Amino acid sequence: MRLQFAGIRRSSNYSPNHFTNDGLILLKTAQELMKLGANFKIYDETEIDTAKISEDFIFSMAQGKRALKKLIELEAEGKFIINSPRSSLSCYRANMAMQLINAGIKFPASKIVKTDSFGYHKIADVGKEMIWLKRGDVHAVHREDVSLVYSDEELNIVLKEFAHRGIEEAVLQEHICGDVIKFYSVRDTEFFYWYYLDKKNDYHFDLEQLKKLAQHSANVLGLLIYGGDAVVSEGGVITIIDINDWPSFAPIKNEASKYIAESIYTEAMKFCEPANKMEVKL
Secondary structure, eight states: OOOEEEEEEOOGGGOTTTHHHHHHHHHHHHHHHHHTTOEEEEEEGGGTTTSOOOOSEEEEOOOSHHHHHHHHHHHHTTOEEESOHHHHHHTSHHHHHHHHHHTTOOOOOEEEEETTOSOOOOGGGTOSSOEEEEESSSSOSSGGGEEEEOSHHHHHHHHHHHHHTTOOEEEEEEOOOSEEEEEEEETTSSOEEEEEEEOSSOOOOOHHHHHHHHHHHHHHHTOSEEEEEEEEEGGGEEEEEEEEESOOOGGGHHHHHHHHHHHHHHHHHHHTSTTSOOOOOO
């Protein structure tokens, strides 16, 4: 039987500096699914509001609120979707911070604030000399969406700019000093790739601990395909600072696409088992 997949390409609005790489990992995944015996049709995130998606199996990189709302509706109708749109919403910064902290994962001290509030916010709320100010929903649309601020005055000015741009929530986040690592993974597989984004101290760390923290974070957020960032501090202490739903896998997309496709196909086949009440189109 040939499974019929719909692939949802991420909007360029949510791929600052990564639009080409995001498109490539989606296409390569689709091509690997074909090798496994599936068919596919690619849709753009911006068109799924109006497009008739007849396929019962969907692999999605969508991140915008409108697209995720539509995908949640399709999921409720019984369609198979990876990553689940609910998991993508969990990766919105405000949601992610609270869920990971509540799960006991080592994560920077964070405070969620309304950008249009009349309160005066302070660096001391979550940190010391400097903190990160991040938009509370999608990861980044503009460079200013993630800013390192050094004074209370700067913090409140940027918050007002967020409000002016229609960003309703922001995350005040502790700055963690150390070596910054980026990682990519596919849950429940051996695939785990990492590299240094910033290696100033060369602190030794336990790679297996990093893998466990990354997978625990993915489990909490409900992700199958994910990546993220971590900081290794003095003494090898690892702090997760970000988790992304289906990143570009840019340095290793050829190998990653094979694992991604195999995982999607395996989960889709499980979805077809008799225990599932939905009658899928093959």
